Amino acid sequence: MTKLHVLNEILTEFDETISSELNVDPLGLLVIWSSYGQDIFRRRISSISNDVRNFTLNLFNHAVIRSLIEDDGVVLGKGLRNDPAYAGRGKDSAAFKQACLIYLENAFTYAMIAAQxxxxxxxxxxxxxxxxxxxxxxxxxNPRLLFSHESNAHVLVRQNSLGVSGRYKTPLVEMKFFDGAYDYALPESRVQWEKVRTQLLVKSKPLANLHKLAREHLAELLADVRRIPECSFSDLPTELKRAFVSTFRSxxxxxxxxRDFWLAVTELDQGAPGALYEVLNQEWTSANQRQERQTADVFAQAAANxxxxxxxxxxxxxxxxLExxxxxxxxxxxxMLSAKSQTLGEATNKWKSLGRDARTxxxxxxPIETNTAMQAQASGTASVRLSELLALARVKNIEQQMExxxxxxExxxxxxxxxxxLxxxxxxxLKVDVRIRQLPAKDDRPIGAWxxxxxxPQFRNLLSGLRGCA
Incomplete structure (x- = not known):
């Protein structure tokens, strides 16, 4: 296996902190606040995984793959069996699972385009x-659908990480449907897959029908003797294409x-997220019109539960x-970024004009420094950065705080x-080397504003989908 193939086996998850930090997070605060936010939501949702359709599509694709692996009657053709990437593991190899995920994602996407x-x-x-x-x-x-784990089968660049399976992998891992290597046979995973069977597939006939059709098509495709089986979109069973669209059309x-299934398996209606859930439910009137509260108010009401x-x-x-x-x-x-060039004294006066002083x-x-348990919750980079920010805040001089x-x-x-x-x-x-920032009015940024x-917002989006509302 080449070095590139080895990397592809490993780098399959989307790290939202990489791209999000580069241009909009000059203080690297994302890693701090996300650490505390994810402790509430237990990594069930994030900025790139909060859409109920994509959640369900990813779980559905894995349900199909799991059923193919467990079915001894589904046999790989000679070409796939001899693929070095399968390394004698056949249907249980990472290459097989990735090929299935890519194929199913692409089939769904093209079916949606055809019906758009x-x-x-x-x-x-x-x-x-x-x-x-x-x-x-x-x-x-009439695009081709290739059954392969390699990039030639991808529609989206780096689809293993940027597609549905990559962006929605972590939540399903956290919910114990599988581990990072897509092992579906873990003891805790069996419980979750039984819920899929009894609470999702049994209760949703369209989804169960799509599951059956997708299995049948892939079982036939996998028997192909070529190393890279393929199917043109026009040859994809019409019933399968229609089922993809009708089941996932919006x-x-x-x-x-x-709705009931996801609330049960995510447990987002319980505990700390459940308290937020109750407050957000109050934002919807009988006419399903949002009346969104400020984030600080939502957390205050939830904490009072x-x-x-x-x-x-x-x-x-x-x-x-923290916020x-x-x-x-x-x-x-x-x-400090509000002028291309200014003295520390001029910046200090601006800080004061916003109602701040050396004690702000x-x-x-x-309250953070005196709470060792709170600081201990952050780890790694988040812990280091928070400690450094707390240290610089101890300085009682505004100019020294800015330095x-x-x-x-830097x-x-x-x-x-x-x-x-800068x-x-x-x-x-102070010399600024990027576009300057427009300062807010004093009344628009009172002390304590978040x-x-x-x-x-991501939780709201997920709940909007779960409510069956646009």
């Missing part, structure tokens, strides 16, 4: 559909038949203590192999 003129078919949110449309046009509506449709355990209440309170501190750090950097950062940092924040920013950017956004010349002159949302 139907008024009840919603293609927005289908991952990779823009690239797929180009392939569709290039082939006059998040609203998927939400109507999966009397049914919460002490541990779940603590998770919410940690966020309520006012991170928000002020973000604002201070904004002040220390006061916001104090400390500048050095912290360290974050250096770790990324990038240049800092420099300090002559020990007093700027990070801790996956609340």
């Amino acid at each position: 003129n139907n008024k009840d078919v919603e293609t927005t949110g289908v991952l990779g559909i823009s690239k797929a449309r180009r392939r569709w046009d290039e082939t006059q509506g 998040p609203v449709v998927v939400g109507t038949y999966t 009397s049914s919460l355990t002490a541990d779940d209440k603590t998770k919410l309170e940690y966020v309520r203590v 006012p501190f991170l928000a002020e750090m973000d604002l201070l950097l904004g002040v 950062l220390p006061d916001r940092a104090a 400390g924040l500048l050095h912290y920013h 360290k974050v950017m250096q770790a990324r192999g990038q240049s800092p956004w 420099r300090l010349l002559g020990g007093n002159q 700027v990070h949302h801790y996956y609340l």
Whole structure:
């Protein structure tokens, strides 16, 4: 196996912190707030995994693959058996599972394109559909579907990580449907797959029918003697294409038949996320019109839920203590980035004009510094960065706080192999090398205002789909 193939076997998950940090997170705060946010949601949702249709499509694809692996009657053709990537493991190899995932994702996407003129078919949110449309046009509506784990079968560049299976892998791992190597036979996994059978496939006839059709088609395809079996879209069974569309035609449709299942297996209606769930439910009137509350208000109301355990209440309170501190750090950097060139004194006056002073950062940092359990929850990079921010906040002089924040920013950017956004010349002159930031009005950013949302918009989006609402 080549070095590239070895890497492809390993690098199959999408890391949202990589791209998200590069251009919009100059202080590297994402890794801090996401650590506390994910402790609430237990990695069930994220900025790239919060769509009920994609959740269900990924789980469905794995359900098909699992059934093929467990069925001894499904036999691989000579070409696949002799593929070195299968390494004698056959249907239990990573290459086989990846090939199945790619094939099923592409079949679904092309089926949606073919039906996109139907008024009840919603293609927005289908991952990779823009690239797929180009392939569709290039082939006059008859693209090839290749059964392969290699990049020649991909429609979306780096589809193993950027497609449905990559973006929605972590939540299913966290829910114990399989581990990072796609092992479906773990003891805890058997319980989850039994729920799929009894609570999803049995109760949803369209999904059960699609499962049957997809299995039958793949079983036939896998018997092909070629090393890379393939099927043109026109030869894909018509009934299978129709079933893909009718079952997954929109998040609203998927939400109507999966709501109870997903709430049960994610447990997002219980504990700390459950308290947020109750508050968000109040945002919907009988006419299903959203009346969204501010993030800080949602967390405050959720933390006041009397049914919460002490541990779940603590998770919410940690966020309520953390965010006012991170928000002020973000604002201070904004002040420093508000002019192409300014002295530390001029920046200090701007900070004061926003109602801040030398005590603003220390006061916001104090409840975090005195809570060792809260600090211990963060680990790795998140822990290091939080500790460094707390340290620079101890300084009682505004100009020294800005110098400390500048050095912290330089360290974050250096770790990324990038240049800092601003420099300090002559020990007093701030020089900005990127587009300047527009400062908010004082009334628009009162002390304690939040700027990070801790996956609340993503939770809203998932719940919107689960409600069966557009």
